[in-house]
Amino acid sequence: MTSRRCFLGAAAGLPAFAAKTSIRSDEIETRVQRRDFKNLYKEDLPTPCMVVDLEIFEKNLRTMADHCRNTGIRLRGHVKVHKSPDIAKRQVALGSIGVTCATIAESELMSHSGIAGVLLTRQVTGKNNINRAIMLAKRDPTFGTVVDDPLAADWLQEAAAREGVKVRTAVDVFAGLTRHGIEAGAPALELARKVDSSKNLKLIGLMGYSGGASHTHGWSERKKKSGNDLAGLMESVALARKAGLPVEIVTGGSTGTYNIDSETKGLTELQAGSFVFMDTLYRQIGGKQDPAVYTDFGPALTVMTTVISKRHPHRCTIDAGNKALLKPTDEVKGRPEVKVENQGAEYGILVWKDSDRDFKLGERVELYPSNLDMSTNVYDRYYVAKGERIVDVWPIMGRAGAAQR
Numbered sequence: 001m002t003s004r005r006c007f008l009g010a011a012a013g014l015p016a017f018a019a020k021t022s023i024r025s026d027e028i029e030t031r032v033q034r035r036d037f038k039n040l041y042k043e044d045l046p047t048p049c050m051v052v053d054l055e056i057f058e059k060n061l062r063t064m065a066d067h068c069r070n071t072g073i074r075l076r077g078h079v080k081v082h083k084s085p086d087i088a089k090r091q092v093a094l095g096s097i098g099v100t101c102a103t104i105a106e107s108e109l110m111s112h113s114g115i116a117g118v119l120l121t122r123q124v125t126g127k128n129n130i131n132r133a134i135m136l137a138k139r140d141p142t143f144g145t146v147v148d149d150p151l152a153a154d155w156l157q158e159a160a161a162r163e164g165v166k167v168r169t170a171v172d173v174f175a176g177l178t179r180h181g182i183e184a185g186a187p188a189l190e191l192a193r194k195v196d197s198s199k200n201l202k203l204i205g206l207m208g209y210s211g212g213a214s215h216t217h218g219w220s221e222r223k224k225k226s227g228n229d230l231a232g233l234m235e236s237v238a239l240a241r242k243a244g245l246p247v248e249i250v251t252g253g254s255t256g257t258y259n260i261d262s263e264t265k266g267l268t269e270l271q272a273g274s275f276v277f278m279d280t281l282y283r284q285i286g287g288k289q290d291p292a293v294y295t296d297f298g299p300a301l302t303v304m305t306t307v308i309s310k311r312h313p314h315r316c317t318i319d320a321g322n323k324a325l326l327k328p329t330d331e332v333k334g335r336p337e338v339k340v341e342n343q344g345a346e347y348g349i350l351v352w353k354d355s356d357r358d359f360k361l362g363e364r365v366e367l368y369p370s371n372l373d374m375s376t377n378v379y380d381r382y383y384v385a386k387g388e389r390i391v392d393v394w395p396i397m398g399r400a401g402a403a404q405r
């Protein structure tokens with residue numbers, strides 16, 4: 001069928017892909033507000049924007065949920081990579097026992113969105129954050145946090161006593177990352193004892209996050225690194241159990257080590273986050289089956305851009321630049337041979353060889369981002385696509401200003 005709009009598009013010399021649908025650009029925002037996605041296609045969207053491939057995303061969630069069910073480990077996935085209550089709820093629906101959060105603001109966001117079992121994986125120290133953790137525990141008794149210092153445990157206890165609340169608290173043990181974690185063994189045991197004997201803290205277990213293992217290239221190397229990094233945590237867990245302390249949870253792990261940590265059987269729960277979307281840095285670490293590419297989870301998230309200039313051979317300019325967190329390690333969907341280069345705040349460059357297929361002016365180009373945590377933080381929503389059709393929009397929450405602090 002040749003619609004009048006298609007005809008006008010062709011007559012004006014617009015590329016064919018620019019005239020398929022009848023959505024006016026000024027309708028898109030009101031349609032999104034009304035959650036009316038009828039006849040909305042990727043080609044209608046303003047760029048740069050984030051697009052989730054629903055099929056790949058749902059498969060990633062199912063793969064992890066099945067893995068957890070089959071191995072007996074539980075999932076409390078990290079939300080710092082997506083900042084989306086919609087995604088957290090989907091994970092809970094598939095059996096997750098809650099979510100892990102990097103900040104008190106994220107914890108409030110998730111808990112207030114109705115997610116039970118929020119665990120804040122960074123200890124609270126300043127007055128503001130301590131008070132908010134206490135208020136959150138008061139409102140949501142399933143909320144928990146961690147400590148890696150006896151002083152922080154004292155502060156938490158004092159604030160909790162003032163409010164007459166008991167706060168679920170895990171001891172964060174050093175697992176190879178010098179940014180946090182008390183020394184394993186006797187110091188970790190002492191801290192666990194202290195938490196357990198603090199009237200307003202409830203010891204729930206121990207945590208050890210081996211961030212160095214998560215991106216170690218090669219499955220066997222990763223396994224070795226994870227084993228080494230978690231040895232101290234396991235020793236501390238054994239000591240705590242021997243001392244009769246309650247160790248309900250042993251939490252840690254990541255997307256890179258999900259099938260290593262569950263094999264080791266030391267952790268009771270996983271904090272993996274990136275598997276929901278994957279990024280190029282994770283894809284490069286290699287998997288158990290394929291040493292070159294980590295294919296356990298598929299790349300479900302792209303940054304969609306538009307070619308805005310093409311005046312030079314073998315290169316073109318796209319409308320995603322430094323502000324969109326474009327990186328030379330990003331990859332072009334369907335065109336792995338194309339190089340991505342930074343150009344400026346609102347510009348990026350794609351470079352290819354003479355023999356490769358050209359890009360056209362106005363063409364949509366999707367890029368796999370390098371680091372989810374950073375990239376998702378600069379966009380306000382995920383456009384969720386089934387093929388070319390947009391079927392949903394999920395807000396990315398708590399990314400800036402007061403909401404992020």
Ligand SMILES: Cc1ncc(COP(=O)(O)O)c(C=O)c1O
Nearest residue numbers: 078121209254255271272273274
């Ligand atoms: C404390 C903590 N736990 C778990 C993770 C695992 O996340 P991912 O699966 O995205 O590597 C992270 C990521 O940085 C983290 O900071």
